[in-house]
Amino acid sequence: AQSVAQPEDQVNVAEGNPLTVKCTYSVSGNPYLFWYVQYPNRGLQFLLKYITGDNLVKGSYGFEAEFNKSQTSFHLKKPSALVSDSALYFCAVRRSNDYKLSFGAGTTVTVRA
Amino acid sequence: DAGVIQSPRHEVTEMGQEVTLRCKPISGHDYLFWYRQTMMRGLELLIYFNNNVPIDDSGMPEDRFSAKMPNASFSTLKIQPSEPRDSAVYFCASSFPDPLNQAQYFGPGTRLTVL
DSSP: OOEEEOOOSEEEEETTSOEEEOOEEEOSSSEEEEEEEEOTTSOEEEEEEEOSSOSEEEOGGGOEEEEETTTTEEEEEESSOOGGGOEEEEEEEEETTOOOOEEOOOEEEEEEO | OOOOEEEOSEEEEOTTOOEEEEEEOOTTOOEEEEEEEETTTEEEEEEEEETTEEEEOTTOOSTTEEEEEEETTEEEEEESSOOGGGOEEEEEEEEOSOTTSOOOEEOOOEEEEEO
16 A cells, blocks of 8 residues: 655745745655646646655756655655745655555645745 | 646535536556545645546545546546545546656646535
């Protein structure tokens, strides 16, 4: 079985401050990890993925994520948050030999001006 | 590319009626996924196809749900008969088969309300 935990339902930060959204996963074998963002009344947008290689992955809109195998984590980060980053963020995992994605419950990010 | 296209965007129906949701994947994507999103259960994978063939339908909740992919550019998710607990946002997603480029690209969703 595979699963994702996003321990924080909500994250609030001031504009210009660093943003971190936490994610831990459980999967057998090597994980394929993803972050998606969802704006109100919209579909999910792909932000970044970790498949193999460098543990620090850079994605869209200035976001990055760090894969930590020993801690089974894949936290999403942005050095300087924008008000427009306010949205719902999902972490997802799948096994390398299976196309079935499992999503976390999501974290609502609010960036205040 | 226009991205994944879903129709209708909103559907309101009465309990017992048949509902058909439609999806056009991104051209060249060999995988197609149907998800359901609710407040209580989050995002759930219902079924996915590879080259028009259903691969895993273990997430389909009941026999009332069925999905087809008659060709590479079209898929349907049907609920018959519909029930109020089917109210949710249904997403379609597609992806390349390349294992190193495995992001799924989502459509805008269909918001279904069953009265």
